[in-house]
Amino acid sequence: MRKNKKRGFFKSIAHFFDKKLVMPITRVIVKIAKAFERSEKTIESWLSKQNTLLFVSLIIAVIIFIVIDRRLVVFTSQTAEILKDQTVEATYNEEAYVVEGLPETVDITLMGSRSDLFIAKQSTTSKVAIDLTGLQPGAHRVNVEYSQPLSSIEYSVNPSIATVNIYPKVSETKTLTTDILNQDNLDDKLVINSITPETDQVVIKGTDDKNAVNSLTKVSAVKALVDIDQLSTQTAGTTTIKDVPLKAYDKDGNILDIEIVPSKINVDLEIDSPSKEVPIQVIPNGEIGFGKAISSINMSDSSAIVYATRDVLENLKNIPVEVDVTGLRENREYKLELTKPKGVKSMSLSTITLKFTLGDSTDKDIDNVNIDVRNLDDRYSVQGLSENDIKVTVNVKGVDGVLKGLTADDITAYIDLKDYKAGEYEIPVKVEGSDSRVQYLSKTKKVKIRIVEK
Secondary structure (H helix, E strand, O other), rough: HHHHHHHHHHHHHHHHHHHHHHHHHHHHHHHHHHHHHOOOOHHHHHHHHHHHHHHHHHHHHHHHHHHHHHHHHHHOOOEEEEEEEEEEEEEEOOOOOEOOOOOEEEEEEEEEEEEHHHHHHHHOOOEEHHHHHOOOOOEEEEEEEEEEOOOOOOEEOOOOEEEEEEEEEEEEEEEEEEEEOOOOHOOOOEEEEEEEOOEEEEEEEEEOOOOOOOHHHHHOOOEEEEHHHHHOOOOEEEEEEEEEEEEEEEOOOEEOOOOOEEEEEEEEEEEOOEEEEEEEEEEEOOOOOOOEEEEEEEEEEOOEEEEHHHHHHHHOEEEEEEEEEOOOOEEEEEEOOOOOOOOOOEEOOEEEEEEEEEEEEEEEEEEEEEEEOOOOOEEEEEOOOOOOHHHEEEEEEEEEHHHOOOOHHEEEEEOOOOOOOEEEEEEEEEEEOOOOOOOEEEEOEEEEEEEOOO
């Protein structure tokens, strides 16, 4: 009886695969055989045998069973996967409390079948949360909870517990200042004349507990960070940068995690392009060869347009160019780099060509050159101890044609009294003149003076 049942069972399987698989395959083979004009009768006779069809059906059935079985095993096997840096959401009354110690992210380890893990990772309802509802100010250990839609998934959270401090929230008003970021990226020909934020007062909110990491008592400054890279165009005029972020800093310049209201503001920048044409002054350094002096200095350019703030331009009298002429005995041409004076952002020239022409040297003395005083504190006045301490004789060297028209008015003798206080001193005398072709030397090396309070 059992043998008959088994035989009937296998016959039904064979019949099923014969109808659904073997016959269609046979038709294909027959067509191929016809196409290639092979021995059609041999193939048909082989396929028409009952044993052949039975074996083909069984082989195909076994193959299909193995493939499906392996796929089911792979898909249902247990495994684990780690979700890194999952954002933590905290629930509490943000208007009434400040919370410190909340983790920003945690790692979640998921354990389950591959199919469940796949679904769990795609879920948009999963979240990591800490519920602080109902907790009073103070220190608390709270659980970090992970919620996801599949109950078949096991999970662990790292860290699973957080220690938090809850403080009552207070507020106070702070004066707003501004900082300019990436100022070096501003066009060299432009300067910022003024920065006007839409408000100069902001409200900071947090805890006044001195033990808190981000206590309001630690706030030293609140600044609007104006980024030059946010300018749509760099042109002279007034422009507005929108949504400038505000940051709170402690006395050491560290950023504090403080709530600022508003958190962003608009800032108006007044941009200018002040400039000025400034003469170039050649300053020869060193001793020219014996018996020689500078007869003329020809410059490729006598002046340059400089760009700087108005204060810098107001005090800028010339652009000095120093040239080493030590041992010079014949005419020579120099090509030199121009150095920007302090505070100057840009100049119309970067190089200059100088041609020195020499002649025979002569010298003469110029008497009664008054001694000027420089850098003396306004609280004091100065007196020369004798007639020889208020005027000097200056020896000038140069070619005869240059020295002929030179007078005491063209020469400046001075003493530098920076950092000097009341008392009597012997001070070195320095000399300079308006004509750079001439060498100036005071015959009096030092003078005696008395500094007194006014």
